[in-house]
Amino acid sequence: MSTLWFDIAHLFAGGVLVLSLALLYQDRITAVINVFALQAVVLSLSVAWQSVVQGAPHLVATAVIALVAKGLIIPTALHRIVRKLDVHREVERAIGGGPTMLAGLGLVALSILLVEPVVDTADPVAREDFAFALAVVLLGLLMMITRRNAVTQVVGFMSLENGLVLAATGAKGMPLVVEVSVAFSVLIAFIVFGVFVFRIRERFDTVDVNVLERFRGERREHL
Amino acid sequence: MPEVAVALWCIAGFLGAGVVGAVLGNRPFATPLVYGACLAIALLGVLVALGVLFGGAPATAVVLPVGLPGIGAHVRLDPLAAFFMLVVDLGAAAASLYAIGYGRHAAEPRRVLPFYGAFLAGMNLVVLAADAFTFLLSWEFMSLASWALVVSDHRSSASLRAGYVYLLMAGFGTFCLLLAFGLLAGTSGDFTFAHLRTAGAGETATALATMLVIVGTGSKAGLMPLHVWLPLAHPAAPSHVSALLSGVMTKVGIYAFIRLVFDVIGDFSPWVGLVVVMSGGGTAVLGVLYAVMQRDLKRLLAYSTVENVGIVFIGLGLALAFRANGQGPAAALAMTAALFHVLNHAAFKSLLFFGAGAVLAGSGERDMEKLGGLVHRMPQTAVVFLLGCMSIAALPPLNGFVSEWLTFQAILLSPQLPQWGLKFAVPAVGALLALAAALAGACFVKAFGVVFLGRPRSPAAATAHEIDAFGLTAMLTLAWICLAAGTLPGFVIDALAPVTRDLTGSALPAQASLPWLSIVPIAESRSSYNGLVVFFFLVASGSFTAIAVHRVASRRTRRAPAWDCGYPLDSPLTQYSGASFAMPIRRVFATVTFGVHETVDMPRPGEMRPARFRLRVRDPAWRFFYGPLARGVERAARRLNRLQFLTIRRYLALVFAALVVLMLVVAAWR
Numbered sequence: 001m002s003t004l005w006f007d008i009a010h011l012f013a014g015g016v017l018v019l020s021l022a023l024l025y026q027d028r029i030t031a032v033i034n035v036f037a038l039q040a041v042v043l044s045l046s047v048a049w050q051s052v053v054q055g056a057p058h059l060v061a062t063a064v065i066a067l068v069a070k071g072l073i074i075p076t077a078l079h080r081i082v083r084k085l086d087v088h089r090e091v092e093r094a095i096g097g098g099p100t101m102l103a104g105l106g107l108v109a110l111s112i113l114l115v116e117p118v119v120d121t122a123d124p125v126a127r128e129d130f131a132f133a134l135a136v137v138l139l140g141l142l143m144m145i146t147r148r149n150a151v152t153q154v155v156g157f158m159s160l161e162n163g164l165v166l167a168a169t170g171a172k173g174m175p176l177v178v179e180v181s182v183a184f185s186v187l188i189a190f191i192v193f194g195v196f197v198f199r200i201r202e203r204f205d206t207v208d209v210n211v212l213e214r215f216r217g218e219r220r221e222h223l
Numbered sequence: 224m225p226e227v228a229v230a231l232w233c234i235a236g237f238l239g240a241g242v243v244g245a246v247l248g249n250r251p252f253a254t255p256l257v258y259g260a261c262l263a264i265a266l267l268g269v270l271v272a273l274g275v276l277f278g279g280a281p282a283t284a285v286v287l288p289v290g291l292p293g294i295g296a297h298v299r300l301d302p303l304a305a306f307f308m309l310v311v312d313l314g315a316a317a318a319s320l321y322a323i324g325y326g327r328h329a330a331e332p333r334r335v336l337p338f339y340g341a342f343l344a345g346m347n348l349v350v351l352a353a354d355a356f357t358f359l360l361s362w363e364f365m366s367l368a369s370w371a372l373v374v375s376d377h378r379s380s381a382s383l384r385a386g387y388v389y390l391l392m393a394g395f396g397t398f399c400l401l402l403a404f405g406l407l408a409g410t411s412g413d414f415t416f417a418h419l420r421t422a423g424a425g426e427t428a429t430a431l432a433t434m435l436v437i438v439g440t441g442s443k444a445g446l447m448p449l450h451v452w453l454p455l456a457h458p459a460a461p462s463h464v465s466a467l468l469s470g471v472m473t474k475v476g477i478y479a480f481i482r483l484v485f486d487v488i489g490d491f492s493p494w495v496g497l498v499v500v501m502s503g504g505g506t507a508v509l510g511v512l513y514a515v516m517q518r519d520l521k522r523l524l525a526y527s528t529v530e531n532v533g534i535v536f537i538g539l540g541l542a543l544a545f546r547a548n549g550q551g552p553a554a555a556l557a558m559t560a561a562l563f564h565v566l567n568h569a570a571f572k573s574l575l576f577f578g579a580g581a582v583l584a585g586s587g588e589r590d591m592e593k594l595g596g597l598v599h600r601m602p603q604t605a606v607v608f609l610l611g612c613m614s615i616a617a618l619p620p621l622n623g624f625v626s627e628w629l630t631f632q633a634i635l636l637s638p639q640l641p642q643w644g645l646k647f648a649v650p651a652v653g654a655l656l657a658l659a660a661a662l663a664g665a666c667f668v669k670a671f672g673v674v675f676l677g678r679p680r681s682p683a684a685a686t687a688h689e690i691d692a693f694g695l696t697a698m699l700t701l702a703w704i705c706l707a708a709g710t711l712p713g714f715v716i717d718a719l720a721p722v723t724r725d726l727t728g729s730a731l732p733a734q735a736s737l738p739w740l741s742i743v744p745i746a747e748s749r750s751s752y753n754g755l756v757v758f759f760f761l762v763a764s765g766s767f768t769a770i771a772v773h774r775v776a777s778r779r780t781r782r783a784p785a786w787d788c789g790y791p792l793d794s795p796l797t798q799y800s801g802a803s804f805a806m807p808i809r810r811v812f813a814t815v816t817f818g819v820h821e822t823v824d825m826p827r828p829g830e831m832r833p834a835r836f837r838l839r840v841r842d843p844a845w846r847f848f849y850g851p852l853a854r855g856v857e858r859a860a861r862r863l864n865r866l867q868f869l870t871i872r873r874y875l876a877l878v879f880a881a882l883v884v885l886m887l888v889v890a891a892w893r
Contacts, residue, residue, distance in 0.1 A: 094872065110883070113890045136884075145876040153872075 006067030007054055015110065016166055020139040023159055024104050025097055029087060029151055036155050040070035043162050046152045047169045050129075059169055066165060070158065074190055081194060082151060095146045103194040104139050109136040111127040129170025136163030161186045227283040227300040229271045229349060230308065234344045235315045239613070240341025248333030254326040257336045261343060261480040268312035268347065275305035276718045279776065283355060291356055297415050299353035302721040304654050306562060307350045307478040310569045313704075314471035315343050317697045321577050322463040324693035328584050334375040335461060342368035342467065346475050355404040355414035362479070366380035366393035366443075367789035368582055369472060372464045373456045382459035389456040392442050392449065397438030400479070405485065406432040419487050436483045437502075444476030445532045447506040448844035453529060454513075457588070458521035462580025465521060469528040469665055470573035474565050477535055485726045493642050496544025500645075503540055504652035507533030507596060509843070512812055513668045514728060516840055519577045520589045522574065523670055527615065530659055531568040534630060535561045537656055541633045542727060544645055551729035553636045557746050559716055559731055560629035560724045566715065567622040567708060569770060571614040574701040581694055582674060586687035593681040594674045600687040605675045607698040612667035614705040617660050620758035622708035625742075628752060665808060675800040678793045710754040715740050785805035802838065809840075824836045 020040035044067035047051045051059030052214075111134035115127065142161025144153050240260045247253040274280070282301035286338040300308075323337075331337050347363030352358035370393065374386035405427045407419045424432065442449035457468045484491065510529030517523035538561030545554035581604045582597060583589050598605040615622040617628075634656070637649035679685035689695075708715050713734030720730035734742045741753040813819050817840050824835040869877075 072404075107883070110886055110890060112888050138879075141875070141879045145872050145879055146874070 009046070009053055010128050012042060012049055013129050013166060014169070015042040016046060017132045017135050017139075018163065020136045020159055020163075021101070021104055021108075022058050023145075023155070024100055024139055024143055027093070027097070028080050029149065030079070031063035033082070036078075036159060037071050039074075039162060040066055043166060044071060046166065047056070048127035049165060050169045058094055062165070062169060063171070063188055066162075069186070074158065074186075077190070077194065078151060078155070083085075086152070087149065091104060093146060094148050099148050100142065104142060107138040107142060108135040111138060115167045130167055130209050133170060136160070136166060136198050138161075150193070150197045154190065154197070157189065157193075158186055161189075225285075225296060226275050226280065226483070227285050227351070228273050228304075230268065230347065231285070231287075232298055233264050233268045233312075234347045234351075236267075237261065237340045237344035237347065239340070240264070240620045241344065242338055243390055244336025245333070248336045253336060254329070254332050255323050256824075257340065258319045258322045258326055258752070261340060261641045262316055262323070265319055265343070267311040267528050268308060269316060272309035272312060276302060276309065276721065276747070277633075279721060285313065290360070293340075294414070295357060297353040297423040298348075298351040298357065299416075300351060302725055303478075303481065306719065307474065307565075308347060310324060310474050310566055310807050311343075311346045311350060311471050314467055314474075314569050314573050314782055317573050317577075318463040318467050318700055319581070321466070321694050321697035322461075323393070323785070324691035325461075325463055325577075325580055325584060329375075329461060331375070334377070334499055335464070336374060337474035338368045338375070339464070342372060343645045344466075345369075346472060349475050352479055355408065355415045355416070358416075358479075359401060359404070362392075363397055365472065365475065366390075366397065369460075369464075370634040371469060372460050374459070374482065375461065375464075378460065378799070381455075381457075381742075385455035385459040386454070388454040390694070392452040396439045396442035397448075399442070400483075403435035403483070410708075412555070416487050420802070421871065422487060423490075429490060430495075433488055433491055434482060434498075436480065436488070437495075437499065439655055440476045440480040440483065441502070441536075442476075443504070444473045444480065444536075445510075445529045447509055447529070447533070447537060450506070450510070450532075451842065451844050451849060454525040456527035456529070457528065458519060460581060462521070462576055465525075466573040466576035466578070469525055469576060470569045473528060473532055474569055477532070477539070477565055478559075480536075481726065484608070485546075491543060491547055493544045493547040493645060496540045496542075496547060497642075497648055499536055499540030499543055500649060500652050500820060501540075503533045503536030503538075504659075505533070505656045506530070506536065508655050508662070510661045511662040511666055511814070512808070512816065513671065513740045513840075513842065515662060516813065517592050518801050520582065520591050520594075520670065520674060521780060523591075523666065524575050524579060525744055527663065528568070529665060530663060531564065533659070534654050534656065535564050535568070535626065537561075538564065538630050538633060539623070539650060541637070541649065542632075544640060544642075544649075545865075546727050548640060548642075550639055552635075552731075552745075553633065553639060553724040554727035555729045555731055556591050556629065557633035559719050559744075560626055561717060561765075562719050562722060563622075563629060563708075564626035567614065567626050567697075567705070570701050570704045570708070573707065574607065574611040574698055575615065575793035577698045577701070578604055578611060579651045581690035581698070584694075588681065588683050591670070591673045594679070594684045595677045595795065595798065596675070596679040597684060597687055598675040600685075601689045603695055603855065604690055604698070604715045604743045607695075607702045608675065609671055610702040610705060612659070613670045616664040616667045616707070620706075620709050620754040620761065622705045623713040625709055625752065625754060629744060632655065632750055637746070643754075646882060657837075662808065662812075666778070667800055669804045671806065672784040673799075677798045678795045680800075680808050706758075710758045711740060712752075712754055713737065714741055716742060716744075745835075755756070782809055798814070815842070817841060818843070818846060 011058040015220060016039055019035055021034060023035045024037065026035055044063040046064060047063040051057060051063065111129045116133055138159050140156050140158075142162055143156030143159065147156060175202055178199050240257050243260070244253060244257040247256070250626070260343040282299055282368050287296040292371065311342075316403060326332065326335070340366060345361050345368050348361035348364055349358065354360055370386055370390050373389055376380055376382045385486055402418075404414060407415050407422060409424050409428070411418065411422060412697060413422075423429075437446075438449065442452075445453040452470075455471075457465050460468060484495070507530050510526050510531075510533055511672040514523050514526035517526060538557050541557035542554045542561065545557060578591060581601065582594065585604075586594065586597070588594055610621070614623040617623040631653065634649055634653040637653075638646060640646055641847065679687075689826055716734045718730055720733070724730040737743060739753055740755050741751045809819055820837075820839040822837045824837070826832050826834055866877075
């Protein structure tokens with residue numbers, strides 16, 4: 001029985017990680033947002049399963065927050081922004097897909113290498129969860145630096161946040177307050193980014209951050 | 224009430240005086256009120272310190288419930304702390320008395336009064352602190368308060384520059400001390416001195432911490448090449464504060480060195496002694512060479528402080544070397560010499576700065592080339608200033624001679640040391656010390672002669688007036704202290720006995736009970752000195768000569784041209800000037816060391832323009848140490864400046880790369 005429970009927890013957490021890699025690979029903005037929504041759904045499933053495994057009913061609330069806020073509200077809002085800004089056809093990458101994926105794989109390997117010995121004595125569920133969560137965080141960061149569009153950078157940031165939630169729920173005894181605050185911070189960050197993106201758009205007619213750099217009087221350079 | 228409680232109340236009183244100064248600073252009565260209060264509190268502090276030194280009471284410690292939560296502030300009053308508290312409060316009392324009158328000259332008293340009280344409180348607290356946190360906090364408090372005093376004349380760009388350099392050096396010194404404490408404490412997290420004494424940080428960490436302490440405290444005390452802030456900052460402050468900075472605050476730096484190396488670290492190799500002795504010797508010679516070449520009176524005094532700090536560090540280095548070799552009595556002799564010189568320098572350097580302040584207040588000048596002949600206008604100041612000059616030039620029977628003589632006695636014991644390097648190096652440093660003492664004599668002949676003798680070189684000097692009674696009393700008191708410590712050194716040495724016993728494990732034999740009040744540091748057969756006999760001999764022979772001259776010589780008044788050295792011209796410019804006095808020394812010693820550059824611009828026959836002589840002197844510390852350092856920092860800063868203009872994405876990438884590298888390190892390390 002316990003192996004099955006463990007396997008299911010593993011499956012969900014691994015799903016979040018796989019979707020992170022998928023996020024990294026997407027070219028189009030609409031696809032990125034869709035994959036992000038899917039990741040949030042899988043995350044909420046994972047959190048819900050953790051609440052069953054740990055017998056912690058308050059994690060259900062976290063799962064619901066993740067599902068509603070990140071799986072529903074934020075993707076819908078992002079879709080609206082993208083439609084309004086008329087950037088849904090744009091392909092924007094600073095680094096090509098192949099190298100990015102290779103780097104992502106390296107990061108996953110690194111995080112497993114790093115976490116495995118640290119929490120050797122801990123409960124195996126938590127251990128796997130931590131490795132996956134660290135990988136998700138690193139992949140989110142990688143996404144933020146490989147993209148050139150403000151909207152996809154926002155998505156990268158929020159997928160990073162997903163990794164944090166995954167880590168927080170993997171450990172036993174994480175109080176609800178923390179998760180609520182994490183959810184709130186994501187929401188606020190999202191609002192700020194939204195306003196910010198609209199402002200950029202109003203002023204420069206694009207959400208390509210390179211234009212901002214030109215505005216600051218710098219050379220246009222590509223990595 | 225235990226002594227340490229009284230000492231703490233004194234600190235609170237100084238802070239209170241500072242607050243009063245901040246609130247009432249603009250009222251005319253605030254200046255005498257604040258300085259009067261500081262004088263009373265400082266005298267109380269002197270009494271407490273004397274009580275501890277002579278009373279032989281055991282060290283008392285208190286933990287105050289302030290500071291970091293759960294740790295508190297540890298303070299402790301042991302003989303070493305009491306001795307330096309005596310030095311601090313003696314200087315503070317004299318400066319406060321002096322400033323009751325002198326403070327009237329301050330343009331903006333509110334820029335001086337609040338920080339004056341805070342500065343005194345900070346210095347007292349450093350001496351009492353018994354844990355690293357309290358120590359560093361009060362150390363920085365002292366530095367910042369004194370910085371505010373240095374830049375109190377905020378309209379002159381020179382004092383702002385001095386303040387900037389001082390702030391940099393003070394920050395650097397504190398940084399070194401911070402690292403040293405970190406090394407000593409290791410991972411234990413207990414920063415009380417009592418714990419650090421027993422912690423035993425390991426050989427490498429202790430050696431590194433010792434070097435950091437030398438650099439950190441040396442930068443406050445003025446050890447070469449960390450002295451550069453001192454000749455800039457000390458003259459920039461008002462004169463009574465200059466006296467405190469030069470006479471007292473450098474001693475707090477020396478205190479920190481003694482406390483940390485001898486007491487807290489306690490376990491060092493003899494080579495540390497060699498490093499300290501060599502740097503002390505270099506500091507002494509270079510400091511006094513530079514002092515000889517100054518034309519600003521206060522700068523001359525500040526450089527002479529560098530020299531005296533060097534002398535103290537020679538004594539301390541010898542004490543380190545002797546103690547590391549287990550030679551207790553010799554270490555006690557060297558330590559006594561160093562501490563005695565600390566007390567002496569506090570007395571005569573304060574006296575000299577007061578004199579410079581009196582000259583500045585009376586004539587408005589501190590450029591020696593514009594002074595002269597002040598002995599007629601300021602006779603009382605001239606006499607006490609002369610006494611101060613004689614003390615600092617180490618003439619018997621004054622106090623400077625005793626401490627330098629004791630230092631030489633310690634140097635003469637160096638053949639006892641087993642290390643050959645020390646055996647050779649210490650006599651060489653002795654030669655340096657002798658050179659420094661001789662040059663100090665020349666330096667103060669110049670200071671006194673150019674300022675007080677001859678004819679006035681400017682109208683300001685010709686119309687100078689004597690300083691007020693408070694200032695004169697302060698200077699006279701210090702002059703008496705110099706004379707008393709010089710003629711009765713046995714009592715001072717006996718008072719230092721508990722301090723040296725704590726630091727070196729032994730003390731000099733009791734001196735006050737010896738016949739005729741002689742001092743015999745080692746053995747009668749080796750050396751002894753009697754200041755009182757020298758004093759009476761000088762007085763008797765001087766009086767005898769005077770009487771003889773009056774009786775035997777003709778009483779008829781004769782008039783002859785003064786200073787008529789073959790130039791019977793009226794202009795005071797034909798006199799010997801300070802620069803011409805220093806010229807031989809400059810030519811012999813300083814041409815290479817200081818990169819002296821002389822250019823003479825002589826007009827051709829028939830040309831009407833005046834001839835010009837230009838002299839440029841550069842401190843080698845700036846040339847060889849700070850110049851390259853500043854250039855290196857600037858180059859690195861220009862490289863790093865590009866980071867200012869990266870894109871957001873690249874900033875993120877930098878953070879990300881740093882994170883990944885750190886993780887790789889962690890992963891690889893295990």
